Amino acid sequence: MTTSLVTLKIVDGDFKQGFLVILKIGIDPNENNLMAREIDGWLPPAPQINQLCDSWLLSYRAQGRIKVHRKLIAPPEQITNYSVINSAQDLQEAINNWLNSTDRKFQRFRDQVLKALSNHGKIRFIIQTNNIKLWQLPWHLWDVLSDCDIEVNFSPSEFPVSSKQIDQYRNRVRILAILGDDTGINIQHDLALLQEELPNAEIVPLISPPKKKLSQELWDKKWDILFFAGHSFTHNNNCQGRFYINQDESITIEELKYGLINGIKNGLKLAIFNSCDGLGLAAELVSLPISTTLVMRERVPDEVAQKFLRYFLNAFATKKKSISDSVWETRKRLQEEVEDNYPCASWLPVIFQNPALEPPTWDDLTQGSYLKDKPKLSRVLLVSLIVTIAVITMRSLGLLQGSELHAFDHLMALQPPEKRDERVLVIAVDEPDIQYQDKMGWSRKGSLSDTALAQLLRKLNRYQPRVIGLDIYHDFEFEPNLATQLKQNPRFIAVCQMESNDQPGIASPPGMASQQIGFSDLPRDPDDIIRRQLLGMSLGINSWDTCNTTYSLSLQVALNYLAQKGIPPMKRNSAGDVEIGDVVFRKFAHNAGGYQLKPKHAMGYQILLNYRAKNPKYVHLQDLLKGKLDSQLPDLVKDNIVLIGVGQDSKDLHRTPYTKGPWSDKIPGVMVQAQMSSQIISAVLDKRPLLWWLPQWGEVLWIGSWSVVGGLLVWRLHSPSYLGVAVFVGISLLSGVCYGLLLKGGWIPFIPSALALVATSGAIVVYSIFKSNVNKDDSFLYYQKSLDT
Numbered sequence: 001m002t003t004s005l006v007t008l009k010i011v012d013g014d015f016k017q018g019f020l021v022i023l024k025i026g027i028d029p030n031e032n033n034l035m036a037r038e039i040d041g042w043l044p045p046a047p048q049i050n051q052l053c054d055s056w057l058l059s060y061r062a063q064g065r066i067k068v069h070r071k072l073i074a075p076p077e078q079i080t081n082y083s084v085i086n087s088a089q090d091l092q093e094a095i096n097n098w099l100n101s102t103d104r105k106f107q108r109f110r111d112q113v114l115k116a117l118s119n120h121g122k123i124r125f126i127i128q129t130n131n132i133k134l135w136q137l138p139w140h141l142w143d144v145l146s147d148c149d150i151e152v153n154f155s156p157s158e159f160p161v162s163s164k165q166i167d168q169y170r171n172r173v174r175i176l177a178i179l180g181d182d183t184g185i186n187i188q189h190d191l192a193l194l195q196e197e198l199p200n201a202e203i204v205p206l207i208s209p210p211k212k213k214l215s216q217e218l219w220d221k222k223w224d225i226l227f228f229a230g231h232s233f234t235h236n237n238n239c240q241g242r243f244y245i246n247q248d249e250s251i252t253i254e255e256l257k258y259g260l261i262n263g264i265k266n267g268l269k270l271a272i273f274n275s276c277d278g279l280g281l282a283a284e285l286v287s288l289p290i291s292t293t294l295v296m297r298e299r300v301p302d303e304v305a306q307k308f309l310r311y312f313l314n315a316f317a318t319k320k321k322s323i324s325d326s327v328w329e330t331r332k333r334l335q336e337e338v339e340d341n342y343p344c345a346s347w348l349p350v351i352f353q354n355p356a357l358e359p360p361t362w363d364d365l366t367q368g369s370y371l372k373d374k375p376k377l378s379r380v381l382l383v384s385l386i387v388t389i390a391v392i393t394m395r396s397l398g399l400l401q402g403s404e405l406h407a408f409d410h411l412m413a414l415q416p417p418e419k420r421d422e423r424v425l426v427i428a429v430d431e432p433d434i435q436y437q438d439k440m441g442w443s444r445k446g447s448l449s450d451t452a453l454a455q456l457l458r459k460l461n462r463y464q465p466r467v468i469g470l471d472i473y474h475d476f477e478f479e480p481n482l483a484t485q486l487k488q489n490p491r492f493i494a495v496c497q498m499e500s501n502d503q504p505g506i507a508s509p510p511g512m513a514s515q516q517i518g519f520s521d522l523p524r525d526p527d528d529i530i531r532r533q534l535l536g537m538s539l540g541i542n543s544w545d546t547c548n549t550t551y552s553l554s555l556q557v558a559l560n561y562l563a564q565k566g567i568p569p570m571k572r573n574s575a576g577d578v579e580i581g582d583v584v585f586r587k588f589a590h591n592a593g594g595y596q597l598k599p600k601h602a603m604g605y606q607i608l609l610n611y612r613a614k615n616p617k618y619v620h621l622q623d624l625l626k627g628k629l630d631s632q633l634p635d636l637v638k639d640n641i642v643l644i645g646v647g648q649d650s651k652d653l654h655r656t657p658y659t660k661g662p663w664s665d666k667i668p669g670v671m672v673q674a675q676m677s678s679q680i681i682s683a684v685l686d687k688r689p690l691l692w693w694l695p696q697w698g699e700v701l702w703i704g705s706w707s708v709v710g711g712l713l714v715w716r717l718h719s720p721s722y723l724g725v726a727v728f729v730g731i732s733l734l735s736g737v738c739y740g741l742l743l744k745g746g747w748i749p750f751i752p753s754a755l756a757l758v759a760t761s762g763a764i765v766v767y768s769i770f771k772s773n774v775n776k777d778d779s780f781l782y783y784q785k786s787l788d789t
Helices: 047-061 081-099 104-117 132-136 143-147 188-197 211-220 254-265 279-285 302-318 323-337 362-367 377-396 401-413 431-440 450-461 480-487 553-564 621-625 633-637 669-686 696-716 720-743 751-786
Strands: 003-014 018-027 036-043 122-128 152-155 174-179 202-207 225-229 232-234 241-244 270-274 292-296 349-353 424-429 467-471 492-496 517-519 532-536 578-580 583-585 605-608 617-620 641-646
Touching: 003 036, 003 104, 018 104, 036 104, 047 081, 047 132, 104 122, 104 143, 132 279, 174 188, 174 211, 188 202, 188 225, 188 302, 202 211, 211 254, 232 279, 241 279, 270 279, 270 302, 279 292, 279 349, 292 302, 292 323, 302 323, 323 349, 377 696, 377 751, 401 720, 401 751, 424 431, 424 621, 424 669, 431 450, 431 621, 450 467, 450 480, 450 621, 450 633, 450 641, 467 553, 467 669, 492 553, 517 553, 532 553, 553 578, 553 641, 553 669, 578 669, 583 669, 617 621, 641 669, 696 720, 696 751, 720 751
Parallel strands: 003 122, 122 152, 152 349, 174 202, 174 225, 225 270, 270 292, 424 617, 424 641, 467 492, 467 641, 492 517
Antiparallel strands: 003 018, 018 036, 232 241, 292 349, 532 605, 578 583
16 A cells, blocks of 8 residues: 655744744655655644643653652652643643644645545654654644544654665564663563564563673674663753663763664664653654654653553554554553553653654564565566566477476376386396307397297297287398297287488388387487387388388287277277277377477377386296296286397386486386386276376466466565565475376476466566665655755
């Protein structure tokens, strides 16, 4: 809400002649608009007010019932509460008669004052004057201010315009609590109230300190609030205030001037003197560039001082009200709850503010001042839109692909362990298996001799496997007997490799039907990790002679297995997607999930590969041929898929999302084929989720939503520390949602969403800092000019 600053500057005059005044009406210089309107006027003569004020002061200071107060001067006589109340009523009536005068010349000016004060919104009302007699007046009794719930703030006619303070970023307000001379009063109760009402503040008590110690604290450390409780007074002859820091030593503000200035530069914004007769102290404090000073106008009973402190801290720190509103609430509570025993207790608190500096709130003190101005919601949404467009643009250019794929791998690896697919068996041919064949004298051209293959098939067929896939290239004729056997076995699938631009194809075994052939090609990502699976590819012109099939090895194996389970043949639905049984295998797009590939890299019919954390069972060729596994073969082979391929000792090794190192965790190509076949049959038979992704418009909305979340966090939270925690929590929530959806097969953008959240909140913070600094500079210039008026 915009704050209007209404300043009544009393230029010259007295109660006998009247006062020349200037009314300044405008937007608070700490807000956006510095335009102000100035109206010259005058306050009519009111000589009786001076006399009535003196009469009230005399009766108040002489109250006999004030037995314990925070001033070391005993009352000269006793005057009844009745006398104090009567003099107070007379003064209140005179003030209202004066400020509601029917004088025509004054009426026009008063109408402008009323119009300014009745403005709907927050009002900061400051009376600028050097006349301490005017400071003594209880201006809050003016019915116009009372009706509008407006608190009075005072300022000298000329005030310092400070350099910028060092903004502190702390979660705790630092309070230097000076407990001075406690003769006859209980100031330990003040300390207890500070600790009780401000549990999250860092309160450093100085109990009866010497001046040197107090000065060191102001020079060596950084404080937000200076608090004093004890005895103080103001000299009548020179209006200079003194406060007792211990029983033997009283000092003036002037004696701590440079320490206080240093403290102000380091963040000191509020001084509270909960002691008697503080106008003299305030007169010197306002000559320093401190934002706000809070003192007691007159002698304050010990009980009233304690009540004031409790009520003020509750409103200021707990309810997070402004200083003016907190004093207004405290004043009303003192009036209702204390004044029966202590007349005029509500008159005592007085606020002095530097108009060029915005009075701090509790949140400002806790959080630093950069984000104290709440950004407009419309600006938050605009920044969110701009950031969303920027992130989407970066994403479409592929700048985020690497980080998105890495995040995908990380989430995949975090999935709970999934048991291996017992329907798939991998028989590996490693270097020891090759040496075993050579030792047996079996002739071979590749890693697997026809003799070894024939013996292996005879042993496997005894246990009736559903499908046998050979993931070892054999681009030459099988031995005649073996060739005949394989051609007559529809459950045997051989392998070939498609021809591409950068490598020639590898032919399938001659004479094999296309239904018994599957290509082994694997789509690699730019980081050399296999995350996708090819189901089929169109044959090129030169491919008919080498790899006469349009289906991959993993698909051929899976379809053969599923057919024996009674699953209908594969088909295309109306959208062109592959259907096996009642499961749709959604075709991969070049910009699916976190990918931003060139369209040519998404050619063929690809799907995303949802790995199992545990690979299928893995046995060695020679162990099987030697009969070491005969007792296990019924469980390993019967009604299962058997894939034969080169093992870990080959060059056919691949990285997966579960790969932890460059070599140690690479898996052989036959194991990748096993994972791919397992994915297909698991999706059809077990309804294991396939990986899916949002359409482009859905991803834009998703990313944009998290950008808005980042903006709303700044809009709602003004603390850099709180905001940092909130952003962390937001990203944690985002990662949790993405992880939860991945368990259901959904690949939702994490990196772009997190980037949008952080970028939006960061952009608004930077803008707020910039705007705050600009406004501070403008406000200094504005008030420097105002000193000449």
